Amino acid sequence: MSKNSQMHNVEIIMREMLEIQQKSKMFVNLLSEGESLSQSQLILLLQLKFNDEMKATEIADFFSVTPGAVTSMCDKLEKLNLVQRVRENEDRRVVKMVLTNSGEVKVQELFLKLSQEKLTDIAKVLIDVNKLMSTIF
Amino acid sequence: MSKNSQMHNVEIIMREMLEIQQKSKMFVNLLSEGESLSQSQLILLLQLKFNDEMKATEIADFFSVTPGAVTSMCDKLEKLNLVQRVRENEDRRVVKMVLTNSGEVKVQELFLKLSQEKLTDIAKVLIDVNKLMSTIF
DNA sequence: AATATATATTTTAATGATTGAAATATATAT
DNA sequence: ATATATATTTCAATCATTAAAATATATATT
Numbered sequence: 001m002s003k004n005s006q007m008h009n010v011e012i013i014m015r016e017m018l019e020i021q022q023k024s025k026m027f028v029n030l031l032s033e034g035e036s037l038s039q040s041q042l043i044l045l046l047q048l049k050f051n052d053e054m055k056a057t058e059i060a061d062f063f064s065v066t067p068g069a070v071t072s073m074c075d076k077l078e079k080l081n082l083v084q085r086v087r088e089n090e091d092r093r094v095v096k097m098v099l100t101n102s103g104e105v106k107v108q109e110l111f112l113k114l115s116q117e118k119l120t121d122i123a124k125v126l127i128d129v130n131k132l133m134s135t136i137f
Numbered sequence: 138m139s140k141n142s143q144m145h146n147v148e149i150i151m152r153e154m155l156e157i158q159q160k161s162k163m164f165v166n167l168l169s170e171g172e173s174l175s176q177s178q179l180i181l182l183l184q185l186k187f188n189d190e191m192k193a194t195e196i197a198d199f200f201s202v203t204p205g206a207v208t209s210m211c212d213k214l215e216k217l218n219l220v221q222r223v224r225e226n227e228d229r230r231v232v233k234m235v236l237t238n239s240g241e242v243k244v245q246e247l248f249l250k251l252s253q254e255k256l257t258d259i260a261k262v263l264i265d266v267n268k269l270m271s272t273i274f
Numbered sequence: 275a276a277t278a279t280a281t282a283t284t285t286t287a288a289t290g291a292t293t294g295a296a297a298t299a300t301a302t303a304t
Numbered sequence: 305a306t307a308t309a310t311a312t313t314t315c316a317a318t319c320a321t322t323a324a325a326a327t328a329t330a331t332a333t334t
Binding site: 177202203205206209210228229230231 | 320321322323324328329330
């Protein structure tokens, strides 16, 4: 294979990658439309809904950031009264974040934006996409 | 469909999305392994290789950043002697960025990292992935 | 031709998210 | 009882980015 066709393939890959990345952000874009919260903040609220509660460390792992960054993120959401810090009794070093009532309401509002039928379709397609991508990475 | 299964679908979607995003970064991760340059810097070098030259404005559009950010990105690459600013003669307001010889060498080094056979496979799969994703977004 | 308006880039100060490392609090092992 | 390990917070510093003013050049209008 020539150097030229190598470059051509890399060019195709970069273009397709970029497009995939843009599309993979569309769902959260949809959720964040008209919201004053940042996308990370929305994602954290959703994760808290899915997991009921998350340790600071778990949040740091999820977002691949330092503990200090988690403190900062949670401070902001706590100031907005969307999440609440809860000290764990079995180990008083750990802090768990949970949604407040307002936080639960906000998550329900997000869910209202989503057309029911579409959700199943999107989930199915994304699972297939991942299977396909697993063949190369 | 119940509220519960709605949440479940959103949970699936978020998880798959995240995984897709991670996988879609793998190619550039591969390129940037062991490099001192940032991923954006590598991507810009590649784009300059593909396009021969790019106006500051084109770079701003490509990365969806302000012109000021482009100046800053290009300053750094120019300081590293990887790109060069060229004033356009037909319109002396515009600046075009081009790879220097060192820049060309760097891009060739990046290409060396890529196993030839794999490139075609990856390109094919990514095109299919995009087709699949187009059905939902 | 002179003047006003538009465009491309750079400069600059400010912002915001993040980091690394020290500080604090608590738990576990010796 | 003491040392070591762990979880979180604090804080100063860094970095990429932005918005807006400044600069330079081009185009349109009178």
